[in-house]
Amino acid sequence: MKAITLWCSLALFSAGTLLVAAWTVDTTKARVAFSVGGPFGTVHGTFTGLEAAIRFDPADLAGSTIQASIDAKTVSSGIGLRNHHLRSEDQWLDTDKYPRISYRSTKIEKTASGYKLTGNLTIKDVTKPVDLPFTFTANGNAGVFRGQFSFRRIDFHLGKPGGSVGDVITIDLDVPVKK
Numbered sequence: 001m002k003a004i005t006l007w008c009s010l011a012l013f014s015a016g017t018l019l020v021a022a023w024t025v026d027t028t029k030a031r032v033a034f035s036v037g038g039p040f041g042t043v044h045g046t047f048t049g050l051e052a053a054i055r056f057d058p059a060d061l062a063g064s065t066i067q068a069s070i071d072a073k074t075v076s077s078g079i080g081l082r083n084h085h086l087r088s089e090d091q092w093l094d095t096d097k098y099p100r101i102s103y104r105s106t107k108i109e110k111t112a113s114g115y116k117l118t119g120n121l122t123i124k125d126v127t128k129p130v131d132l133p134f135t136f137t138a139n140g141n142a143g144v145f146r147g148q149f150s151f152r153r154i155d156f157h158l159g160k161p162g163g164s165v166g167d168v169i170t171i172d173l174d175v176p177v178k179k
Contacts, residue, residue, distance in 0.1 A: 020063045023054040023143065023177035031174040032070055036153065037166035045077035045086075047101075054145075054177060056136065058115075061108045066117060069102035091159050098124045103132070117147070123156040134173070141179040148172050 032047040049071030056064045073095040075086045087095040105119035106129075114135035121130040134147030150170045159165050 020055040020057040020060050020065075021179060023056060023179060025050055025052045025054065026176040026178065027051075029176045031172070033172045034169055035172075036169045038164050040164055043077055043082070043165075045075060047071065047076075048074040050175070052175070056108070056145075058110075058136065061110060061115075064105075064108045066105040066108070066119070067103070069100045072099055072101050093158070094124060103130070121151065121156075123158065126156045128155055132173075143177050145175040145177065146173060 027048075027050055030048075030050045032050055033044065034046070035042050035044045037043075047070045050068060051070075052066065052068035054066050054068075056066065072093045073087060075083060075093060075095075077083055077086065086092045089097060093101075102122045103119055104122075105117050107118040109116045109118070111133065114133060117132040117134055119130065119132070120127050128151070130149055130151055132147050132149045134145055137144050137146075148170060150168050152167055153159055153165070153169050154161055154167065158169070
C-alpha cells in the first residue's frame with residue numbers, strides 16, 4: 001500500500017502543472033482600462049470581453065501560466081466619434097481585421113512587491129515581449145489579480161508617430177477570479 005501511495009505522489013508531483021490552481025475570471029467585474037497622454041490631455045478608456053485561462057499557484061510559479069485576450073471592438077473612450085476612430089483600419093486597432101488583443105505568459109516570477117509576468121503581447125499583426133508586474137490577493141476560493149504595464153503605441157502600429165497623441169499607452173488591470 002505504501003508503494004502505491006508513493007507512486008501516486010510521485011506521479012502527481014511530476015505532473016506539476018496539473019496541480020496548479022485553475023482560476024475563472026469574473027468577466028462582469030473585470031476591469032481593463034487604458035490611458036494615453038498627449039498635448040491636449042489624457043485620454044482614458046476601457047475594454048470589455050476579457051477571456052482568460054489562468055493557472056496560478058504562488059507555490060508553483062514554474063507551473064503557472066496566464067493566457068488572456070480582450071475583444072478589441074469593445075474599446076470605449078466615452079466619446080462615440082473617438083471610439084469609431086480607435087476601431088478604424090486606417091490608424092488604430094483595425095478591429096474588423098484584428099478582433100482580439102492577446103497576452104500569453106512565458107514566465108512568472110516572485111518580486112519584492114508581488115509578481116512579474118513575462119510574456120508576449122499581440123496587438124494587430126505585432127507580437128512583442130512585455131513584462132507585467134502584478135499582485136494577487138487570495139480570499140479562500142476567490143482572489144483578485146491587479147497589474148499595470150505600459151508600451152509604446154508605435155511599436156504595435158497604433159496611430160502615426162507624433163501628433164496629438166502621446167507615445168506611451170498604460171493598461172490597468174483589475175481581474176477578480178474564483179476557483
